Structure formats: structure tokens, C-alpha cells
Amino acid sequence: MAKLQSPRGTSDLLPQDMAGHRHVINTAKTISLSFGFEEMATPIFEFTEVFARPLGETSDVVSKETYSFTDRGGEALTLRPEGTAGVVRALISAGLTQTLPQKFFYAGPMFRYERPQKGRMRQFHQIGVELLGVPGAVGDAEVITMGHMILSRLGVADKCILNINTLGDTESRLAYRQALVEYLSAFRGQLSEDSQRRLDLNPLRILDSKDEGDIALLVDAPRLDHYLNADSKAHFDAVRRYLDAAEIPAIINPRLVRGLDYYGHTTFEFITDALGAQGTVMAGGRYDGLAAMLGGGDVSGVGWAAGIERLAMLADVPPQQAVNVMMIGMSDDHMARLFTLAVSLRQQGLRVETGYAPHLGKQMKRADRIEAQQVVILGDDEAARGVAILRSMVDGAQTEVALVDLVAHLLAQHKEQ
RNA sequence: GCGGGUGUAGCUCAGUAGGUUAGAGCGCCAGAUUGUGGCUCUGGAGGCCGCCGGUUCAAAUCCGGUCACUCGCCCCA
Structure with missing residues (x-):
């Protein structure tokens, strides 16, 4: 513990x-x-x-x-x-x-x-x-x-x-308070300990006592609404x-x-x-x-x-904004490229997660755990061709998107939702 | 402030006629799958059994105290 x-x-x-x-x-x-x-x-x-x-x-x-x-x-x-x-x-x-x-x-x-x-x-x-x-x-x-x-x-x-x-x-309340104290004082000994104390300090509070004896005594007590x-x-x-x-x-x-x-x-x-x-x-x-x-x-x-x-x-609490995209770069150079794109997406209101280590399996697992909707993967092969892999974590569908189009592509998808 | 219940792994909980190295499920980590998550399989890490004291040859287990959580009273949101 x-x-x-x-x-x-x-x-x-x-x-x-x-x-x-x-x-x-x-x-x-x-x-x-x-x-x-x-x-x-x-x-x-x-x-x-x-x-x-x-x-x-x-x-x-x-x-x-x-x-x-x-x-x-x-x-x-x-x-x-x-x-x-x-x-x-x-x-x-x-x-x-x-x-x-x-x-x-x-x-x-x-x-x-x-x-x-x-x-x-x-x-x-x-x-x-x-x-x-x-x-x-x-x-x-x-x-x-x-x-x-x-x-x-x-x-x-x-x-x-x-x-x-x-x-x-104030006038009504004081008149009632006086009547209540007069009535209850006759039964002082029968009131609960708490209510006996209240009788001196705070008589109105006796009205919401939970003690059964008190409740019984209150049945015939003067009523506040009669003193208004x-x-x-x-x-x-x-x-x-x-x-x-x-x-x-x-x-x-x-x-x-x-x-x-x-x-x-x-x-x-x-x-x-x-x-x-x-x-x-x-x-x-x-x-x-x-x-x-x-x-x-x-x-x-x-x-x-x-x-x-x-x-x-x-309350019914609505869920937090979902992770729209997770960026996974296979090296610091590739990650740096995605870093820039991520900023643009965030400025447009998307929630974008950063992949923190160039280990694809681990990052995919984390993407799954945080329920990312999509991941972007950038490695040597893709970078050489100026594209990135865009994978849906929902159905596993995977496509390649030109890096220059990636931000616009993701924003368009996001707006459709 | 008063009364009842409960404290065992990160979480949910087993485990007492006191008796070797304290268990399960989930979760976590690793591998099968060296650049692709979920499913499956294999392995692993992780516990002063809330804390202190007592009884005993021996305490997670019995007793006392204490702390925390929890339910009720008081009070209040």
C-alpha cells in the first residue's frame, strides 16, 4: 500500500x-x-x-x-x-x-x-x-x-x-420561533440530546431532526406557515x-x-x-x-x-476529445518532419499525439491504447518517395499520402466527421 | 466529536482449526511477430499481507493500539 x-x-x-x-x-x-x-x-x-x-x-x-x-x-x-x-x-x-x-x-x-x-x-x-x-x-x-x-x-x-x-x-420568523420554543419547552426532557441543545441555540433546526421521538413531538407543534x-x-x-x-x-x-x-x-x-x-x-x-x-x-x-x-x-460527462492522429517517425529526422505538420493540425483544432520512440510496434500499441483514430508513419522508404503512411486504427486500412498534402488531407477528413 | 464495516500485487479480490519460498484474474513488461496495434500463446517483473506492539516454538491469520478508507449520526454541498 x-x-x-x-x-x-x-x-x-x-x-x-x-x-x-x-x-x-x-x-x-x-x-x-x-x-x-x-x-x-x-x-x-x-x-x-x-x-x-x-x-x-x-x-x-x-x-x-x-x-x-x-x-x-x-x-x-x-x-x-x-x-x-x-x-x-x-x-x-x-x-x-x-x-x-x-x-x-x-x-x-x-x-x-x-x-x-x-x-x-x-x-x-x-x-x-x-x-x-x-x-x-x-x-x-x-x-x-x-x-x-x-x-x-x-x-x-x-x-x-x-x-x-x-x-x-424577520417579524414572522421571530414570532414563530417564540411560539415553537414555548411549545417545545414543555417537552424539553423528551427531546433528543441534540434537540435540547438546539432549543437554546437554534430552535428552528429542531424541525429537521431525524430523531423519531422529536418527529413525534413535532406533529402537534405550531406551524411556521401559520405565523407568516x-x-x-x-x-x-x-x-x-x-x-x-x-x-x-x-x-x-x-x-x-x-x-x-x-x-x-x-x-x-x-x-x-x-x-x-x-x-x-x-x-x-x-x-x-x-x-x-x-x-x-x-x-x-x-x-x-x-x-x-x-x-x-x-452527471453524464461527455468524453474528452478523441486522439485524432498519432505521429510516428522512425528516426529523429523523420519525427522532426512530422513535428512541423503536427503543429499545423493542432492549430486547426485536432488532437495530435507524438510518438516518443522510434519503435513502431511499441508506438502502435500505444496508439491503440490511447484510442488514436489514425496514425501517420514516416520511415526511410516513405521519406525517400516524399510520402507517409496513413493508417486507420479503426479498420486497419492503410494508404500513402504525399507529405505536402498530408495536413490538408487530414483536415478534410476531420471536417467530414 | 460518536457508532458499525473494511485494509493482502497498479486494479478487483482469494487465502484463518496459526505451520516451508503468499495466490488468481485483469493490467504492465518481454518474446513468438528484428517497420505495423487489437486476438492467441510463452515467459517475466511487481507484496515489510496498512503501521506499531502483544500472545506463541511459529502470525497475513489471534489480541490491543494506531492510521486510512467506507457506511450511519452530528453537520452540511
Whole structure:
């Protein structure tokens, strides 16, 4: 067994993995751009405050899952555990709060010190979008629609179900929170250990407890939708009308909540049952309170993030460009001749492999392994006559083509395909 | 952080009433075929049996610890 391995919870993206990874990013980027969301990037580490302030002490992510360190200058820094805080920080840093709305797409690594599982790594990668400065339901709907289109294009939409819910505005949420705490406090002793802790820190999260006892207690608990004020109801109704118009099927899941204070109104997740316990493929919501927590004033926001590894596991990944031609020269002189021709072909978009040693049998074997469509062979006999052998690896058919015509000949064949 | 499962060749895995030089298939390399791949045949390389310690005359095998992977909880993408 290899003694030398990457740190726990990290993995290498070898070409096969990278192909899926890149495909997810490219697809998401293309579709995001069609909605007017342009790509940006933020640093992979920020001042610890950027995450600590909005995510708060009640969040496990910040309290025990971050990679935090002090740099040589004494600054408290943290590797980003998620993307939204950094994007909003960047928005504020650049003064873009003056020119709203702003629409961003991003992709990159995130870091959380967690126990690794399938689809859950310590360094993992996300794509995400953020729409800043649009408080209306059309913003929620646009972001969800964009997410759905990306999942469709990747071939994973029909493996997922869109769950949506509303947390209401601050007024509605606080009223409900109070009612829920009052109700559950009477049963405190019967709640699971985790939920007893949540009752003080983060009562809404009890709603999505998986503990059977908790679930039974929640049957008669107050319902969030009964505490929504008129504005909150209108917002959620409008979001649902938009989704209907876009013909995106969704189920209302009253237990879908977010623990963080800056989340309000719409929350949603695309969930699959194909990845075991890590079923959430894309998750997001409205976070109108976040910018204010970072000192950026009242800027509404809505967005989502999705795990690239999880998406890549579910997606249909198209094959890489095939090897169109492999050049085999029987000596350095002959190879040099083909070298020049190869450059011309590559400039025209063909994928051309180089034969690295003048041993025909070996090179043919390699051509077979890399699934080259054709090989060009140039040896003494051919060079003397100004031709090269062109062999199809598919059917073994072999012809001779004048060296001066070779590039044009291969390009013409390539275009026919 | 908590609980379960699994670590033997590059890959997938056999191999325990503890007992000589630890196996198979695939892959890799070479030859048959010295300038022509796939198919076939022949041969070859490649293992501190995850690591450390213990029990024993003797450990891949039993015991303890540890590391890694994996499934679930927590949390989350």
C-alpha cells in the first residue's frame, strides 16, 4: 500500500476526475452567463471575522469545522468553509453596493474539518451563484430556475427533487420561533440530546431532526406557515407562481430550515437519494440580513451553492476529445518532419499525439491504447518517395499520402466527421 | 466529536482449526511477430499481507493500539 497519500479528506483530481469536475463548472458557467451572472472569484482565505460574524457561534461550521490559523503577521485567518460570505464581503469591499443589482457566479475549493464520507471531503469544491440587491420574488425564482437548468443540462435534474420552504420575514420568523420554543419547552426532557441543545441555540433546526421521538413531538407543534404575515405569504406565493410558470416541479417541505439568522423567506434544496446520506445536491435561500452583518448596509441577497464532486458523480460527462492522429517517425529526422505538420493540425483544432520512440510496434500499441483514430508513419522508404503512411486504427486500412498534402488531407477528413 | 464495516500485487479480490519460498484474474513488461496495434500463446517483473506492539516454538491469520478508507449520526454541498 502506498505510504505517501494526500491528507485526510483531500483527494487528487486525476484526468478522469478532472473531466467531470470541469464539465460541471463549464456547464454551470455557461448557463449562469445566459442569465447574466458573470464569473468572479474571491480569496480562499479571509479574515476569520468574515465567517465568524455572520455564521455565528451557533453554527457548527464555524465553531468546530473551520481551518483557522494566524499568519506570520499575526492576522486571524480562516480557509473559507462556504462561498457566500466572501462574495458579499467582496461586494462591499469594491463599493458595488452602490450599483445594484450585482450577479455573480463562482467556482472553487472550500474547506471544512469534518469526518469524510462519500461526497463529503475536507477540501471540496462548489459552484455557486449570488444575486445581490433584488428583494423581490422574481430574484428567488430566477436563481432557482438557473439552478434547475444547470442540473438539467448535467443530466441530474430528474434524479433530484426540489424542496422549497419559506422562513418568512424577520417579524414572522421571530414570532414563530417564540411560539415553537414555548411549545417545545414543555417537552424539553423528551427531546433528543441534540434537540435540547438546539432549543437554546437554534430552535428552528429542531424541525429537521431525524430523531423519531422529536418527529413525534413535532406533529402537534405550531406551524411556521401559520405565523407568516401578509408580506411573507405574498412573497412565497409569488415565488411559487414563477416556478409554476417555469414548469419546475417542487414540493413544499415545511421542515426545510436554515439555522442562520440572516436567512429569511425562501429556502430550497435539490435533493437526491442516489448519494446516501449526502443527498443535498444544491442548496440555497434568501439572505437579506447578511450584508448588514458584515457592515455593508441593507442589501438583499439570494443564491445557492452546489458541490461539484456530488454533481460530477451524478452527471453524464461527455468524453474528452478523441486522439485524432498519432505521429510516428522512425528516426529523429523523420519525427522532426512530422513535428512541423503536427503543429499545423493542432492549430486547426485536432488532437495530435507524438510518438516518443522510434519503435513502431511499441508506438502502435500505444496508439491503440490511447484510442488514436489514425496514425501517420514516416520511415526511410516513405521519406525517400516524399510520402507517409496513413493508417486507420479503426479498420486497419492503410494508404500513402504525399507529405505536402498530408495536413490538408487530414483536415478534410476531420471536417467530414 | 460518536457508532458499525473494511485494509493482502497498479486494479478487483482469494487465502484463518496459526505451520516451508503468499495466490488468481485483469493490467504492465518481454518474446513468438528484428517497420505495423487489437486476438492467441510463452515467459517475466511487481507484496515489510496498512503501521506499531502483544500472545506463541511459529502470525497475513489471534489480541490491543494506531492510521486510512467506507457506511450511519452530528453537520452540511
